[in-house]
Ligand SMILES: Cc1ncc(COP(=O)(O)OP(=O)(O)O)c(N)n1
């Protein structure tokens with residue numbers, strides 16, 4: 001799949017999933033309609049991430065869902081993942097591209113316009129932008145309130161590749177992220193820590209889709225998701 005088609009993106013973290021395993025959470029998210037999964041699971045040994053990755057790959061392949069590996073290009077290759085997600089302290093995008101080849105999906109974390117334009121120039125296929133809202137799932141340098149949907153808009157306006165919002169996103173606050181031009185939302189806790197990860201995914205999928213639907217209805221113009229996947233109409237990226 002192309003990241004421009006991702007509306008909802010699960011980032012795994014077994015330390016937040018209670019007594020459920022990462023493959024169990026991934027299975028529930030797939031059944032609930034998730035578009036992409038990122039194997040993150042920070043804190044696990046490489047061998048454990050590899051084994052879990054192989055299990056997840058079977059699940060995502062069977063469902064036609066993309067599987068991305070966080071941080072580790074070697075692990076992405078080892079489990080034949082669809083790509084890798086790199087942060088500002090991980091391997092450079094161009095190096096990962098050399099190692100993984102032209103077909104791999106390479107995502108890059110950015111929180112400023114300067115980082116975003118550089119990642120695009122380096123060959124990233126999509127951007128993870130955050131933390132949009134405050135999150136307790138990761139220590140982020142930005143203010144504890146997050147960078148807000150306004151920064152999403154600034155970054156969307158400065159690049160041509162898809163932008164996925166991440167950080168503190170829930171079913172209640174996902175709307176403004178997509179309305180700001182993000183093609184989708186990435187979440188850990190909204191699905192992983194939910195009592196029912198299947199229902200949580202369904203609700204998130206519905207929330208994101210309904211924002212796009214509402215945008216179609218309110219301005220009366222046909223909305224497409226364009227080449228970059230941004231929600232656009234003939235007036236530009238949706239307000
Ligand atoms: C979709 C997405 N966006 C951002 C991140 C964060 O990546 P990074 O900054 O490298 O931090 P870690 O996740 O590695 O702690 C992400 N993982 N996914």
Ligand SMILES: Cc1nc(C(=O)O)sc1CCOP(=O)(O)O
Pocket residue numbers: 011109128129130131132134135136137138140166167168169186187188189190
């Ligand atoms: C993994 C990650 N990266 C972030 C960034 O800002 O780059 S925020 C984050 C944590 C996302 O978890 P939750 O959905 O539970 O807030």
Ligand SMILES: [Mg+2]
Pocket residue numbers: 070071085086087088090
């Ligand atoms: Mg990283």
